[in-house]
Amino acid sequence: TEGNNKAARGALVVLEGLDRSGKSSQCSRLVSYLEGQGLSAELWRFPDRTTDVGQMISAYLTNASQLDDHTIHLLFSANRWEKRSLMEEKLKSGITLIVDRYSYSGVAFSSAKGLDIEWCKAPEIGLLAPDLVAYLDISPDKAAERGGYGDERYEKLEFQKKVAEHYKVLHDASWKVVDAWQPIEDVEKQLQEIVLACVTECQKGKSLSS
Ligand code: T5A
Ligand code: NA
Numbered sequence: 001t002e003g004n005n006k007a008a009r010g011a012l013v014v015l016e017g018l019d020r021s022g023k024s025s026q027c028s029r030l031v032s033y034l035e036g037q038g039l040s041a042e043l044w045r046f047p048d049r050t051t052d053v054g055q056m057i058s059a060y061l062t063n064a065s066q067l068d069d070h071t072i073h074l075l076f077s078a079n080r081w082e083k084r085s086l087m088e089e090k091l092k093s094g095i096t097l098i099v100d101r102y103s104y105s106g107v108a109f110s111s112a113k114g115l116d117i118e119w120c121k122a123p124e125i126g127l128l129a130p131d132l133v134a135y136l137d138i139s140p141d142k143a144a145e146r147g148g149y150g151d152e153r154y155e156k157l158e159f160q161k162k163v164a165e166h167y168k169v170l171h172d173a174s175w176k177v178v179d180a181w182q183p184i185e186d187v188e189k190q191l192q193e194i195v196l197a198c199v200t201e202c203q204k205g206k207s208l209s210s
Contacts, residue, residue, distance in 0.1 A: 007095075008203040010093070010094050010199070011132065011198050012091055012096075012128055012129070012131050013103070013130065013134070014104070014132065014134070016102070016108075016133060018163060020143040020147065022136050022138075023100050033192050041098055043189070044097050045099065047076060048083060053082060060072050073115060077123035080106070080124070088128060090159045092208070096199050108167045112166045128209075128210060129210055131201070131206065133174065137177050138180040138183075140164050140187040178191060
């Protein structure tokens with residue numbers, strides 16, 4: 001919103017995709033790459049399981065607790081809200097945040113369970129808007145082949161297929177879609193280009209929005 005912000009700010013970069021699409025691998029590679037370019041960057045992830053809210057989410061995902069679908073949806077959102085001001089501070093101080101999942105995961109996974117999509121979006125309003133959403137595109141069948149799913153609640157092929165459909169509904173023209181079935185280094189290379197362009201744009205003074 002501030003037009004003549006002098007200090008270069010960092011970029012808010014979000015990676016989205018199905019479980020096993022390769023987000024975590026690529027997020028850490030991106031942070032190393034940006035640091036290698038002399039840029040400040042940090043790796044973030046949602047859910048952030050380290051907070052009190054995050055521990056409730058983690059218990060739910062590992063089936064150690066049961067929660068109503070609406071309740072867990074709001075906890076995922078609350079977990080982003082509790083980090084909002086720190087994220088803004090970091091971005092304003094020039095640090096690029098590479099974020100492993102964000103609001104789109106929140107909406108895609110909960111609406112895939114049958115919750116109303118507009119209801120799912122509502123608690124996300126006012127969170128920081130990403131400068132870039134990179135979607136790691138992989139078919140649910142291929143993702144399932146990768147090392148197999150673990151025991152977490154959503155790691156089931158039938159459910160991942162529904163999530164893929166709901167990501168398609170959320171997808172808009174601003175998203176960068178990367179074929180995540182390529183070798184890891186090829187995905188990495190494509191992401192490096194896209195992300196570096198975004199970071200450069202933000203350094204030129206593109207303002208941060210909600
Ligand atoms: N959720 C999350 C919600 O419901 N609401 C929300 O608001 C949010 C934020 C969290 C779960 O919670 C849901 C979504 C999730 O179900 P998580 O902790 O983010 O889960 O875990 P996942 O996303 O499931 O993490 P995964 O580890 O399964 O997937 P990643 O991070 O996409 O994949 P990654 O990098 O760990 O790679 C998986 C495997 O594939 C290999 C890797 O070496 C690894 O073995 N791999 C490749 N192999 C071949 N070629 C490539 N290009 C490869 N890239 C990676
Ligand atoms: Na992950």
